[in-house]
Amino acid sequence: MQFRARFRALLAALAGLLVLPTGGFAALPAGGETTEQTICRLIETSASAEALPVDFFTRLIWRESSFRPGVTSPAGAKGIAQFMPGTAAERGLEDPFDPEAAIPASAGYLATLRARFGNLGLAAAAYNAGPTRLARWIADGGYLPLETEDYVLFITGRPVAEWAAKGREAPAAPTPAPIGPGEIDAGMARPGTGARAPRISAVKTAMADCATTVAAIRKSAPRIYDGVYAPYGVQLAGNFSKARAIAAYERQAGRFPALLAGKPTLILGSRAPGRGRHAFYRVRLPAGTLKEASAFCRDLKRAGGNCVVLRN
Template structure:
């Protein structure tokens, strides 16, 4: 469930505590060197200062996803098929997608990056498509062509810059990502002029039929049946090395727990805005490998965690201080 008010927030924290008292820690596999989409990374390595918000025509999304993509492509100078391919690759056009790293929505923005880009609601697929188009247009200008723009969207601008400078390798995930979207290897895009950068026309992706995304957005939230609970846990990022955390939300569904956090941060932006969520899976006893997913934010000391929790409670929120 998504937080609807502060009373529900208290219930979710209470549920997390109830489950936490009967579970044991689940094994976690570090996901080393796994690239996150640039649009799903924090602002590290990106230009200083917030991006100017896009002046949008409406607050609510229209039904026509193809039309929305066409508008974004035209507005930001992108081939329409390129944007269709990229959005399909990111989320399969699922406006409620939440990745194992916490990336949100059809364009898979991390909450911190969405805030930096001026995207208030990453679950609003209409706005997300426009912001994705704008970010890709900026990356294309920065790196000179669509292939390197796609690489930067996936791995981050800093990683692509380091790769071009010979400092670091480009992750294999990013290489696959570029190939699947453009039909060319990432190496082939190095030095390519902008006039030559039209993606391989044999790689086509159909945008969803009219009304499909709007219907999916309004449907009851369900965990995507793409991986077992065990494989989802293995794909999660490494737990924070900071010693203290604030327990904020919890649920049997990882996506729901993250959705609760997103709504909580929307309610308390000045308090939780700078913090990225950390998902901690706890195994619940029983035959089936069932997990309870706790969403926390970490702090460097007990005092700083206490201060943050007190601020949140004073504003009407709920939290619990936990030693990691």
């Protein structure tokens, strides 16, 4: 009986942790979503809600952060969708480091930019350079930052100048097309007018889902986009209630500030088999190696905390 109890406890640890209201732990069913699958689900759901092509939105989010929810750029942009503080406030985004909030906010912002500038290529340019700067470039000419030109080309497969050409729908497909974003905003409007240009059928390609798009990006540029997040994570709390998962983590952080204060954490809800559409929310501390994750978890346990090391 004692052996069986230890075996069940081991399986529970390997499957994941569920923090109960009392602070105890129970097993999460095995075979749930990976971190990347969760992010892709959020991308696909948000893209659908705002009528954005999934491959376009996937490439934009990847270009922003390589799917890393906890990053901050040197300019101060935060989270998986790289919101600047002012833009986050304008969009009502309280926590840009929360992918469940940031990804839908990003899709909504892109839809707003598309409505303003007439097509998705210019929406992407405005997302990167800022709408004021893009509007000035459209009105007065000159140059956009090279970063913005590269950004739009990576996401759409076409130069930003082609997207800005008046009287044209979708620009002619580039040669070669870099990973084939689908028919992005076919029926492209003239910038600032909302008028639709004649349809051009040459730009139609097969639309790709998020996972397929990410795989293509990795294959084409593995040295530039070498990972979506840390390969290992120290799971500090988890619950089917997001608020309870966060509260459980905050209790641990309050008990062990020397170990947890200021540490970057990932809060993400993943679906598990047999649980329908209910997400299981995990609070994890990213780690670059298994050794690093194991050492941190060991120190936390020695101090009296709870954790488990899992591969992301």
